Amino acid sequence: MAGIGPGQLLTVAFGPDAKFEGRIIEELGVLEAGEQIRVLDMLFVRKEPGGQLFTLDYQAESMGDTVAALLGLSGDRPPATGPSTPSPDAGGAFGLSVTEIRAMAEAMDPGSAAAFILLEHVWATGLKHAIRGAGGIPVAEGFLTEEALAPVAAELALAAQRVEERGAGA
Numbered sequence: 685m686a687g688i689g690p691g692q693l694l695t696v697a698f699g700p701d702a703k704f705e706g707r708i709i710e711e712l713g714v715l716e717a718g719e720q721i722r723v724l725d726m727l728f729v730r731k732e733p734g735g736q737l738f739t740l741d742y743q744a745e746s747m748g749d750t751v752a753a754l755l756g757l758s759g760d761r762p763p764a765t766g767p768s769t770p771s772p773d774a775g776g777a778f779g780l781s782v783t784e785i786r787a788m789a790e791a792m793d794p795g796s797a798a799a800f801i802l803l804e805h806v807w808a809t810g811l812k813h814a815i816r817g818a819g820g821i822p823v824a825e826g827f828l829t830e831e832a833l834a835p836v837a838a839e840l841a842l843a844a845q846r847v848e849e850r851g852a853g854a
Contacts, residue, residue: 689809691724692825693754693802695788700795708799725802727751731792751800756786 696708715721727748730738737757739748785800792798815822833840 688804689722689807690805690812690822691802692805693751693785693800694827696799696801697792698797698799702797712801720805720807722804722806723801724804725750727755727800728797729755729789729792729800730797731794733794735794737789737792751802754785754802755789755800757789 698704712721712723712726716723725748727739732738739752739757789798789800
């Protein structure tokens with residue numbers, strides 16, 4: 685994977701009342717067009733009230749195969765349901781071990797859905813090579829939620845202001 689930028693498996697949970705209006709797909713397209721990310725694979729999974737997992741098709745026929753393998757769904761991949769894009773009508777790698785990835789799918793509540801999006805962070809390819817070249821090994825990463833940042837919100841606002849002021853003075 686030397687020629688690929690840092691990878692991330694982004695998992696987003698959706699409750700039974702989620703509104704799939706295409707905005708997520710649109711934003712991923714914007715980020716890809718700007719060459720910030722590359723969507724390597726994506727899989728939408730819904731857990732039925734009886735506990736059975738179903739995949740929701742997205743775009744290309746092979747889309748979802750890599751994530752399905754990480755989730756332990758390859759070979760016995762659940763049948764696809766719904767239209768080609770989700771809609772309101774449709775009813776160790778990447779910092780996570782395969783066991784942890786599979787546990788996320790199993791832990792889904794009946795009636796819920798999840799999007800598993802395998803991303804390459806194209807923008808960070810040079811940074812990855814610089815870290816590896818210096819002998820560094822990333823040991824943790826993740827998105828911080830608003831709730832996690834709340835205790836330092838005032839400090840973050842000041843830091844952002846300082847960075848903007850430095851940029852304006854350059």
